[in-house]
C-alpha cells in the first residue's frame with residue numbers, strides 16, 4: 206500500500222515498460238508452449254542427413270546436408286535443446302525468508318550471478334550519512350545489464366553481511382569471495398540516462414600512472430588520437446567511455462574535460478605566433494625582428510609551463526563519397542622544419558594524385574616564369590581588392606611586392622580531383638579549418654636537437670630566392686628557435702592536429718606520411734570535428750560548448 210504519487214508513477218512506468226511486456230510474452234511461451242523436448246536435436250539432424258543421402262544425391266539433398274553441417278546451425282539446435290529443457294543456467298539460490306523486514310518496504314534484494322567479468326560498479330561512503338552507496342555503474346557491465354542496480358542506491362548487505370561501519374575496501378573483499386552469486390540488499394532508486402557521443406583523445410592516458418583515478422581496473426587507457434564513445438558524462442570528474450571498435454562493450458572511467466579545467470594549470474593565456482612570411486611565397490625566412498620578438502616572448506611569458514593541455518575533441522563519423530572532393534591536407538610547422546621540402550617530395554612522388562596551390566603576386570613576371578605555373582601575376586589594385594574581400598588565406602609584402610595564397614587556388618586544385626597540399630602559418634589555420642575543406646591537419650615537428658644537428662648538417666636555409674648569396678647553413682640558434690616555436694605551436698594548436706610527424710630522417714618521414722594519407726583516404730570512416738556538422742549530436746543532448754573554446 207502506498208499513497209505516494211511518486212510510487213504510483215514509478216509503478217505505472219514500470220508496468221508500461223515495453224521490455225517487461227516482452228519478457229512476459231517470452232515467459233508465457235516458454236511455460237505453455239509445447240516445445241519439443243528431445244534432448245539431442247543435433248544428433249537427429251545428423252541422422253536425417255544420412256537418411257537423405259541414401260535417397261540419392263540430388264541438389265535439394267546436397268543443399269540440406271550442407272545446411273545441417275554448418276556450425277551455426279548445429280549451435281542453434283543445441284540452444285533449442287537447452288531452452289526446450291528449460292536448462293537455464295545458472296540457478297539462483299532462493300531469497301531467505303527473513304530477508305525483508307516489515308519496516309523495510311523500500312528495500313530490494315538483488316541476486317546476481319558471478320561471472321569472470323567484474324560487476325562494473327564502484328562504491329563510495331556517503332560523507333554525510335556514512336552509508337555505502339553505488340557511485341558509478343559502468344555502462345555495459347554486469348550491474349548495468351541487470352538493470353537492478355543504480356547509481357545512488359544504498360547498499361545495506363552483501364551476501365547477508367551487514368555493511369554498516371564497514372570500509373569500501375572490506376566490502377570489495379566480500380564481493381570477490383568465492384560465491385556463485387552475490388545477494389545485495391539495497392534501497393533507494395535513481396534513474397540514469399544513456400548518452401552516446403564521440404570524443405577524440407588529445408593526450409595519452411594510462412590509469413596506472415594516475416594516482417587520482419577511483420579504480421584503476423575500472424578505468425580505460427587510451428592514446429592520443431583514439432576515438433572514444435562517451436556513454437556517460439553525469440559525473441563532473443570521471444566520464445564513462447568505451448574504445449571505438451572494442452568488442453568489450455563495458456564502459457570504463459576516463460578523466461573528464463572538467464577534471465583538467467579544475468587543475469591548477471587550467472588557465473590558458475593567449476599566445477600569438479611570431480608572424481613570418483613562408484618560403485612557399487619565395488619570401489625567405491622570417492625577419493630577424495620577428496625572431497627577436499619570438500625569443501623575448503619565450504623568456505618573458507613562461508608560456509610553456511602555464512598552458513593547459515588539450516583534452517578531447519568532439520568528433521563525428523564522416524563517410525566520404527568517392528565522388529566527393531578529397532580533404533585538404535594542411536602542413537603546419539615552425540619555419541625551417543621542412544614543411545616545403547615534404548610538400549615538394551610528396552608532389553613529385555605522385556603528381557597525378559597530389560597538387561599544390563599557385564601563389565599570387567604583384568611583382569613582374571620573369572622571362573623563365575609561366576603565368577599559372579610559378580605565380581598568378583595580378584595588379585596591386587586587384588590584390589588589394591582581394592585582401593578586402595578576404596580571398597587570401599595568407600598574404601604578405603616583400604621588397605614592395607605582394608605575395609599570397611588565395612582560397613580560390615585551393616578550390617581549383619581540389620576541383621581537379623587532387624589532394625591539395627597546403628602549408629599555412631599557425632595563425633592562419635582558422636581560414637581553412639572549415640567543413641568546406643575538411644582539412645587533415647599534419648604537424649611537422651623537429652626532432653631532438655642532436656638529431657637536428659645530424660640530419661641538417663648539409664641542409665641550407667634559403668633566405669632569399671632572388672639573392673642566391675643569402676643561402677646559409679642552419680645555426681645552433683636556428684635549431685633552438687625551431688624547437689621552441691614547435692613547442693608553442695603544439696601547445697596552442699595541438700588539438701587541431703590529426704597527425705604529428707617528427708621530421709628526422711626525410712625518407713622515413715615521407716614514407717610514414719604517405720602511408721598515413723593513404724590510410725585516411727581509404728578508411729570507411731574518418732573522424733572530423735563535430736563543429737563541422739550542422740547538427741552536432743551534443744547540441745541535441747547536452748551542451749559541450751566549452752570544448753569549442755579550444756578552437
Ligand SMILES: Nc1ncnc2c1ncn2[C@@H]1O[C@H](COP(=O)(O)OP(=O)(O)OP(=O)(O)O)[C@@H](O)[C@H]1O
Nearest residue numbers: 483484540541542543544545546660664665709711
Ligand atoms: N629531414 C630533413 N633532413 C635534412 N634536411 C632537411 C630535412 N627537412 C628539411 N630539410 C632541409 O631544411 C631546409 C629548410 O626546409 P624547408 O624549406 O622545407 O623549410 P620550411 O619548413 O618550409 O620553412 P619555411 O616555411 O620558412 O620556408 C631545406 O634545405 C631542406 O632541404
